[in-house]
Each structure stands twice: as structure tokens, then as C-alpha cells.
């Protein structure tokens with residue numbers, strides 16, 4: 261109930277409701293400033309440095325590298341939430357320095373202020389061990405070469421136990437148990453052990469890529485995950501961590517500008533990703549992220565990749581430590597270059613020069629690789645020629661017709677699901693069916709791509725322009741630039757974006773099927789094993805049920821390999837491995853905790869986008885007609901699922917106005 265005084269306060273008759281001098285009884289007492297206890301300071305620091313098990317792995321591996329270890333063994337249990345152990349063969353820590361090692365702001369890596377501006381080690385803040393010690397049960401066992409025996413220290417939630425002697429080899433073993441056991445809120449934020457392990461594996465990969473001469477191993481739940489012997493070279497290390505196929509398709513680049521040396525590998529344009537995860541940048545052995553350099557990379561590939569695809573790169577930068585400030589980020593992931601503009605140009609011109617000198621021709625996917633066989637030899641030759649032209653700088657950007665990226669062809673997309681059509685007719689196959697001559701073709705002909713693909717837009721143009729002439733052989737719309745369809749409507753002209761419309765049609769159909777639980781699975785006679793990156797494998801298994809809802813049946817197969825047992829029947833014409841990769845890229849691109857509906861929706865978008873015909877695909881008259889007819893099946897044909905318009909209408913009246921008829 262509102263008291264009388266309170267209601268009076270709000271009445272317009274009361275004096276100024278915001279008096280300049282507040283009622284003294286309402287002012288909060290002045291808080292006194294206190295120095296925080298060290299353990300609270302450490303906990304706050306831990307919040308910055310230790311986000312999840314992967315951050316622990318990163319810090320401990322960096323310490324081992326700084327200690328000059330030739331071999332570093334990492335093992336984790338339950339994604340690192342139970343145990344993280346990093347054992348190295350480095351210089352070790354003397355018994356009388358063990359306590360100091362876990363004290364905050366204690367480091368052996370900086371001696372004076374000047375050192376801060378020429379940092380040659382990975383660590384220097386002296387924050388990692390004390391932060392870890394505060395939020396876990398930490399044990400360090402270490403021995404230096406000068407000592408016959410080692411020493412051990414244990415810190416539980418910041419509480420030190422006395423240093424005790426122990427027997428151990430030269431080097432250091434650090435164990436972190438029960439991470440966040442004393443900060444339950446943080447512990448709650450940890451995801452499943454598979455997801456956490458995915459991140460651990462990613463952190464491990466970054467450091468193992470940066471230091472190819474060090475022998476690294478990674479074990480999860482006592483099972484070996486990576487065994488990376490030292491002397492095999494960088495390319496071999498890349499192959500072991502990121503896959504042989506990628507490693508076989510890398511192009512070496514290098515350039516020197518003054519004291520800055522840039523060297524590494526970039527993937528040829530037929531290998532790309534839908535996110536920038538495979539862009540590794542190492543600065544003097546430190547894995548970093550740098551927006552400006554990633555942008556330069558994207559620029560270098562401009563025209564070689566379709567929009568939404570990101571290049572793959574592993575680049576090392578070596579420069580005197582004075583030319584860069586690494587002390588700008590708590591986990592040192594971002595740095596500040598003294599002359600970032602010059603570095604940007606160096607990277608861009610190194611790549612451009614390399615692309616000019618490289619015969620990229622052979623790298624365009626060949627006709628044989630096209631599962632549908634829809635491209636003919638001359639188209640492939642033309643595609644290659646265009647790529648070579650680009651590389652020579654003769655064309656500024658990729659012409660709409662040539663796509664270096666090997667998306668499944670429109671034939672596969674338009675007839676998505678048609679191979680399973682006989683057993684289970686699906687709406688989606690209607691597009692395929694419309695290809696059959698209007699006179700009524702036989703079943704067998706339905707899966708055949710139309711054999712007469714017109715040579716150019718001119719031939720796709722009907723001489724009888726009336727939309728009422730709807731024979732299968734004459735298009736009901738004019739295709740221009742291989743991407744828009746122009747058609748007459750009752751009161752004007754409609755311009756359709758062929759990709760956007762087809763994407764919308766597929767999306768609606770997919771959504772309807774999943775909503776009614778009717779996504780059919782095409783079982784594979786022999787389940788197909790797929791090697792994935794650790795994070796991908798983790799995401800795939802974590803979302804097994806969701807994927808099954810979409811008809812994608814996967815099973816664990818040990819390590820980072822999963823088995824595809826079945827995949828959406830609607831996408832029967834697409835390669836199941838491709839479909840899985842698309843879904844995983846979508847899963848991994850989501851925010852931290854997307855809800856199930858958003859996730860599912862994202863996956864549907866991804867499938868629809870992948871399966872839809874693309875801008876740049878030339879359509880046969882039958883395909884144009886089929887697509888336009890399908891547009892009436894969906895409610896929102898005027899927008900693609902991303903919200904871009906799928907069709908724009910110019911009314912006759914507008915045209916008349918433009919032409920000053922009215």
C-alpha cells in the first residue's frame with residue numbers, strides 16, 4: 261500500500277522532486293577504502309587469467325616452453341575439470357624458489373622496467389601460478405640439473421603447505437586438480453567435459469604449432485590424443501594437428517621488411533572455412549590474434565573466396581621484441597605493433613606477389629571432383645582461366661560466374677533429395693520433378709539434369725514473354741547475370757534473387773519437416789568415419805541429439821573421429837561429410853550458450869544456404885520455372901532466411917513514372 265506521504269511526494273503540488281541538496285537521511289555512509297587481502301587480489305587476477313581448463317593448459321605449457329623444455333607432456337582428465345598435468349624437461353625450479361613461484365607478481369623473466377619493453381619469453385607477469393593456486397589444488401614437483409633430488413609444494417585454494425623433498429627427474433611437473441572447487445559460480449560455467457576438452461585441445465594445438473621443434477604429447481582420460489615428435493618439421497606438425505589433406509594444399513610465403521620477417525603457409529583458395537578459426541598467427545613463438553592482420557589476409561584473398569568464407573593461414577612473424585608491446589592483454593593474446601600499418605602492407609603484398617607467381621590453375625577443383633558431373637570441361641577450363649587472369653591482376657574481382665569454391669553444383673542442390681524420391685517422396689523433390697518435360701516424363705528422367713543448358717542469358721530469354729506461356733521448355737523469367745530472375749507480374753515487374761528465393765523455399769520445407777519430427781534419415785550402408793578437429797568432434801558428440809533431429813546420425817568412433825551412420829534424406833545428393841562439416845561450422849559459430857531453438861534454426865539456415873542454388877549458377881528454363889512455382893509454396897518468399905529480400909517488385913505505375921509517361 262502506498263503511504264500518504266509517499267503519494268504526496270509524487271503529487272505535482274509537492275516541491276521539486278529532485279532537490280539539489282539531498283535529504284541527509286538518504287545519503288549512504290561514506291565507504292572507507294581498504295587494501296584487499298592478497299587472496300582476494302589473486303582470485304580477481306584468476307578471473308582474468310583462468311577462464312577454463314584450456315587457459316590452465318595454455319599457461320602451464322607456456323611456462324614449460326619458457327623453461328627451455330625439449331619435451332612437454334600434457335594430460336587431462338574429464339576435459340581438464342578434474343585434472344590437468346603438464347610435465348616438462350625444462351630447467352626446473354630450485355627448492356628454495358618454489359614458494360616464490362606461486363607468490364603473486366613473482367617472476368624470473370623480468371629483471372628491470374626496461375625488460376618489459378623487450379620481452380622474449382611467453383610469460384612475464386608472474387600471475388599464472390598464484391592465480392591457479394587460488395582456485396584449485398595445485399602441486400608442483402621440480403628439480404634443477406644442479407640438484408640430485410627435487411622438491412614439492414602443494415597449494416590448496418591459496419593455502420600453502422611447506423616445501424618437501426621428493427625424488428623426480430630434472431624438469432617440472434605441475435598438477436592442477438579440481439579447478440574452481442572453491443569458486444562454485446565459475447565451476448558452474450564449465451561445459452561438458454567434451455567441450456572443455458575441445459578447448460584444451462585447441463590451446464594445445466596453438467602452442468604445438470608455434471614450437472615444432474619441441475616434442476609434445478596430449479592425453480585425455482588416459483587415452484593418447486596427440487603424439488608429436490620434435491624433429492619432423494613444421495609441415496609435418498601441421499599435418500598431424502590439422503590434417504594431411506590441408507597440409508598438402510598449403511602455399512609457402514615469406515617476406516622480409518627491415519627487421520621484420522614474415523613466413524608461413526596459406527591454404528590454396530579451394531580450402532576455406534566459414535569462420536576464421538584456422539588463421540594462426542605466431543609472433544616470436546607466441547600465438548596471437550590480430551584483427552588488422554586478419555583483415556589483410558582477407559584482402560589478399562579477395563575475389564578468390566566467395567563471401568562468408570575465410571582463408572586458412574599459419575603465419576609466423578619474427579621481429580625484435582622492442583617493435584611490439586605484448587603487455588596489453590591479460591592473457592597476452594593481443595599485442596600492439598609499433599607500426600601495424602607497415603605490417604599490414606607487408607602481409608598483403610607478400611601474399612599478392614605469391615599468388616601472382618603461383619599457378620593457381622591446377623588448384624581449382626577439377627571436373628571429376630564435382631559429384632553431380634554438372635560442369636562440363638569447357639566451363640572448368642574457363643573457370644581456371646579466370647582464376648589465372650585474376651592472379652595476373654587482370655581482373656579486380658571475381659566475375660559472378662566463376663566460383664573458385666567447390667560448392668555442390670546447382671544440379672545437386674535443386675534436386676536435393678531426389679535420389680531418395682522413389683522411396684519417400686518429399687516436397688523438396690518437387691523442384692527436381694519440375695524438370696521433367698511437361699508432357700510427362702518417365703520416373704528415370706526426373707533425376708537427369710536438363711541437357712540443354714542455354715549458352716547465355718539471351719537464350720534463356722523467351723521470345724514469347726507472357727507469363728501465361730508456361731511450357732516447360734520456355735522460361736517464365738529472364739535470367740540476368742546468372743543471379744536474378746526477372747518476370748512479369750500482374751501489375752509490374754518482379755526481380756527475384758535466385759539464391760535467396762531457393763534458400764527460403766528449402767528453409768521452409770526443412771523447418772516444417774523438423775517441426776513435425778518428419779526429417780527422414782538416409783542410412784549409410786557402411787557408416788562413414790570422419791576425422792574432425794577436436795573442438796568439432798566435441799561439438800558433434802555434445803549435440804548428437806540435435807543433429808539426429810535433423811536426420812544427421814553420428815556416433816563416436818574413438819579419438820576425434822566420428823561415424824556418420826545416416827544423414828538427412830532431403831540432402832541425399834550432397835556429400836554426407838560436407839553436410840556434417842556445414843552443420844559443425846554452424847554449431848561452432850554460435851555464441852556461448854545458444855538455446856536449443858536458435859541452434860536448430862541456425863542449422864536449418866546452414867543446410868538451406870548450402871543446398872540452395874547460388875548466385876552465378878546458370879539455370880535451364882525448366883529450373884527457372886520450377887523455382888518460381890516453388891515460391892508460391894512458402895509464406896515468406898520475399899525474403900531469404902537471413903532477412904535479405906528475395907524479390908523486389910517494380911509496379912507498372914512506378915515504371916511509367918520513371919519514364920515520364922505519367
Ligand code: ADP
Nearest residue numbers: 323327361367368383384385386387388389432
Ligand atoms: P610468469 O610465467 O609470468 O613468470 P608464472 O606464475 O607462470 O609467471 O610462473 C612464475 C615463475 O615460476 C616463472 O617466472 C618461473 O621462474 C617459474 N616457473 C613456472 N613454471 C615453470 C616451469 N615449468 N619450469 C621452470 N620454471 C617455472
Ligand code: MG
Nearest residue numbers: 319323383388
Ligand atoms: Mg607463466
